[in-house]
Amino acid sequence: MKEKWLKLWEKHRTSLLLIVVAVILASCVELGYNISVFRESRKSGTKETYDVSDLKTKGMSVEGESLAVNSKKGKIYLYPEGKYVDKLGYSYQKEDEDELFDVSIEIITYDAYGNETKEKIQDTNPYILDRSIVNIRKKVKEICIVLPENGKGVKISGIYIQNKPQFVGMRWLFFWALFSVILLFWKNRKKFEGKPEKIFLLIGLTGGTMMTLIMPFNKVGCDEEVHFKNAYDIKLSSAVSTTDAIEQLKFVTLSNWPYNINQSREEREAMKDYYLTEGDYKGSQSQKVPTNISFVGAYHYIFMSLGIKLGKLLHLPFTTVYMMGRLFNMWTYLVLIYFAIKRLPIGKYIMAVMALMPAPMFQAGVYSYDTIVTGFMYLGMAYLIAELIEKDQKITIKNGLILLGSLGFGMVPKAVYVPMMALGFLIPKEKFVNEKQRKVFRSANIVCILGLLATFALPMLFATNSLGDTRGGEVNVSGQISLILSHPFGYLQVWLENVARTFWSYTFGQDAWGSLGHLPYSTCVPMIGLLLVFTIATDNLVTGGTAHGTAADQIGAGEADLTVKQKWILGIASGLSVAFVWGALYLSFNEVGRTLILGVQGRYFIPLLFPFYMLLRRRQIKNTINPVVYQSVLFGGAGYILFKTIYDCILAPCCF
Numbered sequence: 001m002k003e004k005w006l007k008l009w010e011k012h013r014t015s016l017l018l019i020v021v022a023v024i025l026a027s028c029v030e031l032g033y034n035i036s037v038f039r040e041s042r043k044s045g046t047k048e049t050y051d052v053s054d055l056k057t058k059g060m061s062v063e064g065e066s067l068a069v070n071s072k073k074g075k076i077y078l079y080p081e082g083k084y085v086d087k088l089g090y091s092y093q094k095e096d097e098d099e100l101f102d103v104s105i106e107i108i109t110y111d112a113y114g115n116e117t118k119e120k121i122q123d124t125n126p127y128i129l130d131r132s133i134v135n136i137r138k139k140v141k142e143i144c145i146v147l148p149e150n151g152k153g154v155k156i157s158g159i160y161i162q163n164k165p166q167f168v169g170m171r172w173l174f175f176w177a178l179f180s181v182i183l184l185f186w187k188n189r190k191k192f193e194g195k196p197e198k199i200f201l202l203i204g205l206t207g208g209t210m211m212t213l214i215m216p217f218n219k220v221g222c223d224e225e226v227h228f229k230n231a232y233d234i235k236l237s238s239a240v241s242t243t244d245a246i247e248q249l250k251f252v253t254l255s256n257w258p259y260n261i262n263q264s265r266e267e268r269e270a271m272k273d274y275y276l277t278e279g280d281y282k283g284s285q286s287q288k289v290p291t292n293i294s295f296v297g298a299y300h301y302i303f304m305s306l307g308i309k310l311g312k313l314l315h316l317p318f319t320t321v322y323m324m325g326r327l328f329n330m331w332t333y334l335v336l337i338y339f340a341i342k343r344l345p346i347g348k349y350i351m352a353v354m355a356l357m358p359a360p361m362f363q364a365g366v367y368s369y370d371t372i373v374t375g376f377m378y379l380g381m382a383y384l385i386a387e388l389i390e391k392d393q394k395i396t397i398k399n400g401l402i403l404l405g406s407l408g409f410g411m412v413p414k415a416v417y418v419p420m421m422a423l424g425f426l427i428p429k430e431k432f433v434n435e436k437q438r439k440v441f442r443s444a445n446i447v448c449i450l451g452l453l454a455t456f457a458l459p460m461l462f463a464t465n466s467l468g469d470t471r472g473g474e475v476n477v478s479g480q481i482s483l484i485l486s487h488p489f490g491y492l493q494v495w496l497e498n499v500a501r502t503f504w505s506y507t508f509g510q511d512a513w514g515s516l517g518h519l520p521y522s523t524c525v526p527m528i529g530l531l532l533v534f535t536i537a538t539d540n541l542v543t544g545g546t547a548h549g550t551a552a553d554q555i556g557a558g559e560a561d562l563t564v565k566q567k568w569i570l571g572i573a574s575g576l577s578v579a580f581v582w583g584a585l586y587l588s589f590n591e592v593g594r595t596l597i598l599g600v601q602g603r604y605f606i607p608l609l610f611p612f613y614m615l616l617r618r619r620q621i622k623n624t625i626n627p628v629v630y631q632s633v634l635f636g637g638a639g640y641i642l643f644k645t646i647y648d649c650i651l652a653p654c655c656f
Contacts, residue, residue, distance in 0.1 A: 018187060022179035029175045034165040036137075040084040046164040050078065052157065060147075066093070066155040074147040074154070080161060082110075085136040087162040087264065088143060092130060095153030100260050101125045104146040109138045116141060126218070126262060127254040128274050131158070133266040135656050168265050170214045170655040177206040178643050185635070193627045194541075196352040197341035199635045203356055204334045207642045212326045212365040214646070214655050216261040217271050217319060218249065221366030221517040222601070224258075225251050228367040231304035231325055239288040245278035246318065247289075258518035262654055272319050279318030300369040300413050303332040329371055333364035336375030340382035345389045346539070346560050349634060350613050351378060353535045356638040357513040358522040358645040360606055366517065369413050370603055376410030377417065377607040385614070387427050389560050395431045400441050408448040410607070415452040416580035417607060419573040422449060426566055479592040495582055498597045507609060508532055511602030514645075520653075522645040531637045536616050538623040541630060561619040574611050581605065 009016075052067045055078070059071035067076060078088075094101055103123040111117045125132050136143075143161075147154060181203055185192070192199050219225050229250035233240060248255045262268040280286065307328030311321035337355045341348050354360070355378070364371040383403040387395050404424060411417045424445040432438040484491045505511040508529040514522035522528065562570065581604050582597060589599030623630065 018183040019180055022176050022183055025179045026172050026176035030172045036084050037086045037163050038165045040163040047160055047162050049160040066157040069147050069151045069154045073149050074151060076145040078143040080140045082139055082141055085140045085161045087133055088136055089133045089160050089162060090156055091158040093155040100127055100254060102148055105134060106144040106146060107140050108142040109140050124260045126260050126271060129270055133264045135264050174210055174651055177210045181206045189628050196348045197338050200341055200352040201338050203639045208330045208334060208361055208364060211646050212330050214650050215365060216654055217275055218261060219256045219258045220519055221368050224367045225256055227369060230298060231301040231367055232308055233291050234298055234301050234305040235291040236309060237291060239290050241281040241286045242289050243279055243281055243285050245275060265655055268655060275319050276317050281318060300372045304329045304367055326365055330364040333371040333375045336379050340379040343382040343386050345386050347614050349535055349539045351610055353634060353638045356642055357528060359513045359515050359603060361642060362516045373410050373414055374607045376406045378610055380407030381610060384423055387431060388562060388566055394433050404444055404448055411452055415455050416584050417577045418452040419576035421452060423573055426569060474591050476592055477587050480587045483592055494595050506602045506605050512605060515602055516649055520649050523648040524641040524644055528641055535634060536613050537621060539617055540619055540621055541623045541627060559619060567615050570611050571615050574608050577608050
C-alpha cells in the first residue's frame with residue numbers, strides 16, 4: 001500500500017507542488033486586495049457609523065433613528081474628505097412591499113492624476129433583502145445617496161462606511177483556479193501537443209466550475225426560471241418537496257428579478273442565509289407539489305435534475321442543491337464537447353475555442369437546455385465529419401448510433417435545426433458493411449427526421465390555437481402564415497434584411513459569443529471575433545510532414561477536408577436551419593406584418609456556428625507554427641477571454 005502511494009506521489013508530485021504554488025499566489029493576490037483597506041483601517045478604524053441627525057440631506061426628515069423621504073426624491077450626503085472607502089452600507093424600509101428598491105449612488109473621487117471626477121453606481125437591491133452593502137473601493141471626497149423618485153415613505157437607517165480587511169473566498173478560489181490552469185498547462189504543454197480536447201477540459205473544468213459556483217442564487221439566465229422549474233419538477237417521482245421560496249424561483253417574481261441581484265460579498269451571504277432558511281425543503285414549512293413534466297423535451301432536463309435529486313438525496317442545503325443542478329449542466333456540456341473534439345479529425349481547434357467562449361459557457365453554468373442542445377449536436381456533427389473524412393473505414397453500429405442519436409436527441413427541444421439531421425445521408429454507401437446496414441441507417445435517419453418534424457412543424461401547422469408567445473404583442477400564427485403565403489417575396493425581403501442586420505453579431509460578435517443572459521455582455525467582445533477568425537484561418541496545423549489526426553495522417557499533411565459537394569450540402573442545411581429559426585420566431589413572437597423580427601437571440605445560432613465555421617476553413621492554408629506555441633497562443637487567448645469575463649461580469653460585481 002505504501003509503495004502504491006509512493007508511486008502516485010512520484011507521478012503527480014510536480015503537479016501537486018504547482019497546485020500548492022497556485023494556493024500561495026492566490027493568497028498573495030488576496031492580500032494585495034486588502035492593502036488599501038488595511039492602511040485606512042489603521043488610520044480611522046474599520047467602521048464609521050453616521051448619526052442620521054448629523055447628516056446633510058435633501059427632501060428627507062429625521063424620524064427617530066431613521067431618515068424618511070418626504071418629497072419626490074430624497075438625497076443623503078456623506079463627506080469622507082478623501083479617505084479610502086471600501087464599502088458603503090445602509091438599511092432600508094420600503095413603504096410599498098410590492099416594489100423593488102433601486103438607488104443611485106453618486107460619488108466624487110479622484111482620477112490617476114489626482115483630479116476630482118464624478119461617478120455613479122446603480123444600487124439595484126434584491127427584493128428579499130433590507131440592507132444594502134455597496135462596493136466603492138476608492139478614495140472618495142463625497143458620497144450622495146439618491147433615493148428613487150417613487151421612494152416617498154422609504155426609511156433609511158444604519159448608514160456606515162467600512163474599511164475592514166477580509167478574506168473573500170470566491171475571489172481567492174478564482175485566482176487559485178486561474179493560476180492552477182496556467183501552471184498545469186505550462187507543465188504539460190508538450191504532453192498536450194495535438195490534444196486540444198485535454199486543454200479544453202482543463203480550462204473548461206476550472207473556469208466553468210468557477211463560473212457556476214459564483215453565480216447569484218436567483219435567475220440570471222434567459223428563461224432560467226422555466227428551466228429550473230422543469231428540472232426541479234421532472235417526473236422521477238410522484239411529488240417533490242418544496243417551499244414558497246423555492247416556488248418563487250420557478251417564475252419571474254420580484255424575489256427572482258434578474259436585474260436586482262447581490263452586488264457584494266455581504267449581500268451574497270445574506271441571500272444564501274435567506275435560502276438556507278426559507279428554502280429548507282426538509283423543515284416544517286416544506287410542502288409537496290406533483291411532478292407533471294412528461295413532454296418529450298423534458299428529457300433534456302435530466303442532467304440538471306440528477307444534480308438536484310442527488311443533492312436532496314444527500315439532504316444538502318437548498319443553496320447547494322440549486323448549485324448542483326447548475327454544476328451537472330456544466331459538467332455534462334464539458335464531457336460532450338470533450339468527446340466531440342476527440343472524435344474530430346479536422347476542426348478540433350475551432351470547436352475547442354468556440355466552446356470555451358463566454359456565451360456557451362454561461363449557458364452551461366445556469367439552468368438551460370441550450371447547453372444540452374449544443375453539446376449533443378456538436379457531438380453528432382463530430383461523428384458525422386469523422387465518417388466523411390475517414391473514407392477507408394467502415395461505419396460501425398456504435399458510431400452510427402452516436403451520430404444519429406446525438407443529433408436527434410439534441411434537436412428535440414428545438415426542431416428548427418431539423419435540416420441538419422438530413423446530413424446523415426451524406427455518408428456514402430461505400431462506408432457501410434453491406435446493403436442491409438445502409439438501409440437500416442437510412443431508415444433510422446428518416447425516422448429521426450419525421451419524429452423531429454412531428455414535434456415542430458405539424459403542431460404549428462394544425463394547431464387550433466392561433467396565438468403565439470404573447471410577449472411579442474398581438475401575435476397570431478395563422479394570420480402571419482397567411483401573410484407570408486400571400487406575399488412570399490415580401491417576406492423574403494424582410495428575412496434578408498434582418499439576417500444582414502444581425503449577421504456579424506450572430507456569427508462572430510457579442511450576441512452570439514458575448515451574451516451572458518441578464519448579466520452585462522463580456523468585456524472581451526472585439527477579442528472574441530479576432531480569436532475566432534484567427535482560429536478558423538489556422539486550424540490546419542501541419543508539423544514534421546504530418547497533420548494531426550488519424551484521417552489526416554492517411555490522406556497527407558494538411559490535406560484532410562470535406563469535399564466541395566459536402567460543403568455545399570452542409571451550407572444549405574445550415575442556411576435552412578437559420579431560416580427556420582427566424583421563421584419560427586416571426587410566426588410565434590411577432591405581430592402580423594411586422595418587418596423587424598423580434599425575439600431572435602444569438603444563442604439560437606450557436607449549434608449552427610461550428611458547421612458554418614467549417615465552411616470557412618481552408619485546407620490550402622497550412623499552419624506550420626510550432627504546435628506548443630500555437631496551442632499556447634490559441635488557448636491562452638480563449639482562457640484569457642473566459643476568466644476575464646468571469647472576473648468583470650460576475651466575480652467583481654457580485655462577490656467582492
